[in-house]
Amino acid sequence: MNSTNRSGAVHVQGVSKRYGNVTAIHELDLKIEDGSYCCLLGPSGCGKTSLLRMIAGHETPTTGLISIGSVDVTQLAPSLRGTAMMFQSYALFPHLSVADNVAFALKMRGQGEVERRDRARELLTKVALEAYADRFPSQLSGGQQQRVALARALITNPKVVLLDEPLSALDEHLRIRMRAELRQMQRELGITFIHVTHSQLEAIALADKVVVMTQGRIEQAASAREIFASPRNAHVARFIGGQNVIAGEVQAVHGSEVLLRSAGGEQLHIASAASQPDIGSAAQAAVRRDRISVERVLPSGRHAPDNTLSGNVDAIEYQGSFVKVTVNVKSGEEFVAQLSDEQFFATPLRVGERVHVCWRVEDSLLLEGAPAMGAAVASSISTTAAPLLRPGRVAALT
Amino acid sequence: MAATLRRSRPWTFYALLAFFCLFVLFLYGPMSVIYVLSFQSRDGGLTFPMRGASLHWFQALVEQRQVGDLHAAFARSLSLAVLSALLTVVVSACAGFAFRRGFRGSGTVFYLAVSSLVMPGIFVGLGIALTFQALGLQASWWVSGLAAQLTWTLPFGLLIMFAILGRLDKSYEEAAADLGASAWQRVRHVTLPIILPGLIGVALFGFTLSYDEFPRTILTAGSGTTLPIEIWTMTTNVTSPALYAVGTVTTVVSFIVIACALVAIVRIQRHRATRRDTSLIETKDLQQQ
Numbered sequence: 312m313n314s315t316n317r318s319g320a321v322h323v324q325g326v327s328k329r330y331g332n333v334t335a336i337h338e339l340d341l342k343i344e345d346g347s348y349c350c351l352l353g354p355s356g357c358g359k360t361s362l363l364r365m366i367a368g369h370e371t372p373t374t375g376l377i378s379i380g381s382v383d384v385t386q387l388a389p390s391l392r393g394t395a396m397m398f399q400s401y402a403l404f405p406h407l408s409v410a411d412n413v414a415f416a417l418k419m420r421g422q423g424e425v426e427r428r429d430r431a432r433e434l435l436t437k438v439a440l441e442a443y444a445d446r447f448p449s450q451l452s453g454g455q456q457q458r459v460a461l462a463r464a465l466i467t468n469p470k471v472v473l474l475d476e477p478l479s480a481l482d483e484h485l486r487i488r489m490r491a492e493l494r495q496m497q498r499e500l501g502i503t504f505i506h507v508t509h510s511q512l513e514a515i516a517l518a519d520k521v522v523v524m525t526q527g528r529i530e531q532a533a534s535a536r537e538i539f540a541s542p543r544n545a546h547v548a549r550f551i552g553g554q555n556v557i558a559g560e561v562q563a564v565h566g567s568e569v570l571l572r573s574a575g576g577e578q579l580h581i582a583s584a585a586s587q588p589d590i591g592s593a594a595q596a597a598v599r600r601d602r603i604s605v606e607r608v609l610p611s612g613r614h615a616p617d618n619t620l621s622g623n624v625d626a627i628e629y630q631g632s633f634v635k636v637t638v639n640v641k642s643g644e645e646f647v648a649q650l651s652d653e654q655f656f657a658t659p660l661r662v663g664e665r666v667h668v669c670w671r672v673e674d675s676l677l678l679e680g681a682p683a684m685g686a687a688v689a690s691s692i693s694t695t696a697a698p699l700l701r702p703g704r705v706a707a708l709t
Numbered sequence: 710m711a712a713t714l715r716r717s718r719p720w721t722f723y724a725l726l727a728f729f730c731l732f733v734l735f736l737y738g739p740m741s742v743i744y745v746l747s748f749q750s751r752d753g754g755l756t757f758p759m760r761g762a763s764l765h766w767f768q769a770l771v772e773q774r775q776v777g778d779l780h781a782a783f784a785r786s787l788s789l790a791v792l793s794a795l796l797t798v799v800v801s802a803c804a805g806f807a808f809r810r811g812f813r814g815s816g817t818v819f820y821l822a823v824s825s826l827v828m829p830g831i832f833v834g835l836g837i838a839l840t841f842q843a844l845g846l847q848a849s850w851w852v853s854g855l856a857a858q859l860t861w862t863l864p865f866g867l868l869i870m871f872a873i874l875g876r877l878d879k880s881y882e883e884a885a886a887d888l889g890a891s892a893w894q895r896v897r898h899v900t901l902p903i904i905l906p907g908l909i910g911v912a913l914f915g916f917t918l919s920y921d922e923f924p925r926t927i928l929t930a931g932s933g934t935t936l937p938i939e940i941w942t943m944t945t946n947v948t949s950p951a952l953y954a955v956g957t958v959t960t961v962v963s964f965i966v967i968a969c970a971l972v973a974i975v976r977i978q979r980h981r982a983t984r985r986d987t988s989l990i991e992t993k994d995l996q997q998q
Binding site for chain 1: 878880881885888889890891894899902903905
């Protein structure tokens with residue numbers, strides 16, 4: 312196929328990056344499909360920007376290969392990779408007009424003025440800024456600057472557009488609008504977009520593929536829906552939000568269901584998709600925050616819930632379409648139930664009230680990675696929940 | 710609003726204001742005396758009271774009867790100042806970029822360069838003069854004199870470049886590289902235009918520091934003196950307001966240079982804010998709006 316050279320599929324193989332003694336990225340593998348919208352998501356310092364800059368060619372990996380389409384670009388100059396980067400600050404040249412900014416790459420290639428003018432106008436039309444061609448960047452709003460930066464990046468006909476926190480400089484309303492514009496632009500162009508962000512909302516709204524990173528490692532790379540609904544481990548579950556994480560000990564395994572004894576001593580039935588944990592091993596489970604019912608009186612008989620934890624209401628936060636109820640359960644971590652406003656206001660709860668939080672097996676998920684290996688988890692259990700545990704159980708958990 | 714602000718000001722504000730006024734008076738008072746006294750008539754003296762008013766002493770400067778080598782000294786000072794300004798801009802810009810990129814031993818080089826600021830100027834001049842003598846070279850204003858002045862202007866230029874480049878976002882250069890600009894194109898089309906106002910500032914510093922440089926120049930200028938040296942000589946043997954007229958004229962020259970530099974900077978910045986570049990796309994939006 313002749314499209315292999317035009318392909319914007321990005322393949323990262325065994326890439327690591329060290330700065331002196333600090334390892335920013337550990338041996339990382341990632342495949343990004345041609346024409347997809349990929350978000351690199353993680354807290355600051357997780358290595359997502361380093362990875363982006365290595366794909367762009369502004370930094371060189373310490374080890375590993377990066378290829379775009381079928382070309383190994385690891386050692387290529389940024390402008391020879393078929394990538395175009397949009398910087399967080401947009402980096403529009405302040406001394407050049409909008410049109411000159413957009414046409415900059417063509418000028419560097421020595422293209423004629425007429426050609427440059429036509430092409431710049433074409434791209435400015437694409438981002439609906441043709442009327443601003445003669446303005447200077449300082450005369451534009453943040454959203455307009457962002458569109459100019461995009462037009463400037465697109466003029467080289469890149470196979471891959473790299474965006475470094477492109478929306479972080481905008482206010483909330485504009486951010487949501489520009490987010491939609493970016494996604495629409497990517498769909499129209501059909502080229503690969505790789506977008507670095509620390510906002511899970513942004514990533515979930517935009518991406519075909521979300522890559523969650525922490526501390527220079529990929530925690531999970533999957534579709535937005537999968538990342539949200541089936542986080543692979545506690546890191547992802549916590550970072551994406553929308554899930555409560557419960558630590559416990561595996562007591563029994565029945566097919567695709569695991570019996571987990573929580574740190575608070577409750578027996579919980581947790582769905583376990585793939586892994587078959589060892590009995591007696593420490594494990595963590597995620598529970599969808601929007602699939603939890605909060606009851607004053609525990610239903611019994613046929614309506615008895617699969618799982619129940621009890622505690623006092625710690626905080627109630629109105630969020631518009633839903634109400635966030637934080638319940639102080641014995642398992643130690645913050646436990647949140649998101650109730651629809653209708654549901655909540657039918658029988659409003661009060662802070663301090665004793666309640667039971669209930670959910671079905673299928674709304675929970677056993678997470679990968681035993682927490683016992685992390686001393687942090689063990690100590691968080693022993694510090695926050697120790698008074699509730701008998702010494703023997705702490706020993707079993709750690 | 711101004712009234713409410715003023716009401717709320719504590720007494721310390723007025724104390725400091727008075728102090729500041731005294732300071733300004735001290736700063737500009739003596740100078741103003743010189744300017745005023747330079748406009749006396751033919752029989753004016755070196756002190757108050759002022760006798761008559763005329764441009765007589767400026768006339769005397771032009772006619773060059775009692776002012777010795779003043780015209781040549783002025784020409785030399787002006788050329789030295791321009792040379793110093795140019796060299797300071799070129800060298801400190803290059804050095805600034807080198808430091809920005811980082812190199813081995815950059816810390817040592819920086820301290821070596823900047824330490825010449827704290828060395829007593831007269832000894833720097835003396836050292837250079839002695840070295841020239843030891844090497845059998847003739848000291849002259851445009852070789853040893855210029856070199857001595859550069860030991861003064863370059864560290865300042867470098868420090869200003871640090872401030873300018875420190876504010877220059879690295880992503881401009883990266884964006885240019887991303888768009889296919891070569892190293893030279895990045896400098897030519899991106900970095901230099903962006904830091905141009907700063908470079909004018911460096912040039913201005915180089916100019917004014919050199920224009921009135923005295924301690925480093927007096928022993929290194931050789932037989933061709935500069936304006937400050939000439940004025941110094943005049944204070945010992947000229948006993949007329951012609952000396953004051955020199956002061957007025959040189960101050961005017963300085964102000965003209967500063968004004969030119971400021972106008973250039975303001976024009977560049979305004980140009981960036983409002984220029985309508987018709988080279989690429991016709992002023993179509995003017996019709997649309």
